[in-house]
Amino acid sequence: MSLRTFILCSSLWLAACATPRPAELPAPAGYYRVQSGDTLYRIARKYKQTVGSLARWNQLSDSSSIQTGQLLRIQPPSAGKTAGKANRPPPPKAVEKPAPPPAKLDIKLQWPVAGALLASFDGNRNKGVDIAGSAGDEIHAAAAGKVVYAGKGIRAYGNLLIIKHNEDTLTAYAHNQQLLVNEGDQVGAGQAIATMGDSGANRVKLHFELRLRGQAVDPVPYLPPR
Numbered sequence: 001m002s003l004r005t006f007i008l009c010s011s012l013w014l015a016a017c018a019t020p021r022p023a024e025l026p027a028p029a030g031y032y033r034v035q036s037g038d039t040l041y042r043i044a045r046k047y048k049q050t051v052g053s054l055a056r057w058n059q060l061s062d063s064s065s066i067q068t069g070q071l072l073r074i075q076p077p078s079a080g081k082t083a084g085k086a087n088r089p090p091p092p093k094a095v096e097k098p099a100p101p102p103a104k105l106d107i108k109l110q111w112p113v114a115g116a117l118l119a120s121f122d123g124n125r126n127k128g129v130d131i132a133g134s135a136g137d138e139i140h141a142a143a144a145g146k147v148v149y150a151g152k153g154i155r156a157y158g159n160l161l162i163i164k165h166n167e168d169t170l171t172a173y174a175h176n177q178q179l180l181v182n183e184g185d186q187v188g189a190g191q192a193i194a195t196m197g198d199s200g201a202n203r204v205k206l207h208f209e210l211r212l213r214g215q216a217v218d219p220v221p222y223l224p225p226r
Contacts, residue, residue, distance in 0.1 A: 030075040036068050047074045103212055107165050109142045109222050110190060112173060113206050120220070127216035128172065128209030135177055135204045137196040141187045142171045142208075142223075150183040157207065158200025161193055171219075174207035175199050 027033040032043055040060070044051045054060070057073040066072065115132035141163055148170070149162035157174035161181070164170050177197025187193055198204045210219035 027071060030073060031071050032074045034066050034068055034070040034072060038066065038068075040064070040066055040072075043072065043074065049074060103217065105169065105212070105222050107143045107169060108189075109171075109210070109219065109224075110140070111223055111226070112139050112142050112171075112208055113137060113196065115206070117220075118205055121216075121218035123216065123218075128174075128207055129219060131206045131208060133196040133204060133206060135195075135197055138192040139173055139176065139194040139196055139206055140190045141193050142189070142210075142219075143169075144189045145171075145187060147181050147183050147185045147187060147193075150179050150181065152199065154200075156200055159194070159197065163187060163193070168213050170211040172207075172209040172211070174209075175201040175205055 032047065034043070040051050040054055043049075044054050053076070054072060054074065057076065060066070111131075113131050113133050115137075117129060118132050119126050119130040121127065121129055143163075143165050145163040145165035147161060148164045149160060152159050154160055157172075159174075159176040159179055161173040161176065161179060162170055163173075173194055175196075175198055176194035177199065178195045179193070180195070181187055181191075181193045196204055196206055201207070208219060210217055210222060
């Protein structure tokens with residue numbers, strides 16, 4: 001072998017040694033590079049996953065067909081995305097706008113019962129407020145108006161009363177034990193209209209709602225402070 005050929009071969013051999021083989025390359029976050037002697041079961045156990053999960057995440061039809069140097073996903077795809085996002089600098093937080101003031105109400109409301117507040121309005125799961133009390137306690141009209149519904153046609157509300165106060169404003173009183181007024185009756189502010197119960201509920205309470213122009217709103221800002 002000539003000196004030139006020897007030097008060329010030696011250079012190529014050193015370059016090959018300096019370049020890491022696939023099995024030696026580091027795996028990115030959320031992945032594992034298969035090493036000699038690995039099995040899918042051993043990898044799953046090491047990273048506290050199931051063989052089925054690893055096979056599904058890596059689209060393996062045969063759990064025994066993994067090769068040395070192969071990259072395997074060891075976290076669910078969503079976890080990998082989350083981890084990637086966690087490494088990015090967070091975007092600047094938007095300045096929260098102050099909540100708009102409550103819409104003007106041209107009638108004066110009063111609390112229908114005097115019990116403690118059990119649940120507040122959130123506009124989603126609770127479109128009113130829940131107020132504690134005892135079975136048989138009197139419930140009073142929050143303002144003068146006309147009873148436009150009295151019955152139990154809405155199962156989740158139990159015995160329900162709805163009073164229309166003007167063209168824009170309704171109040172609703174749910175889970176009553178007994179209704180003391182009928183549909184079509186005119187009622188005065190503070191008049192007893194029902195007794196407290198647990199119809200359609202898991203405990204004795206009054207569910208009280210305020211509707212303005214058809215939309216449920218938090219009644220508390222419109223009621224006198226306690």
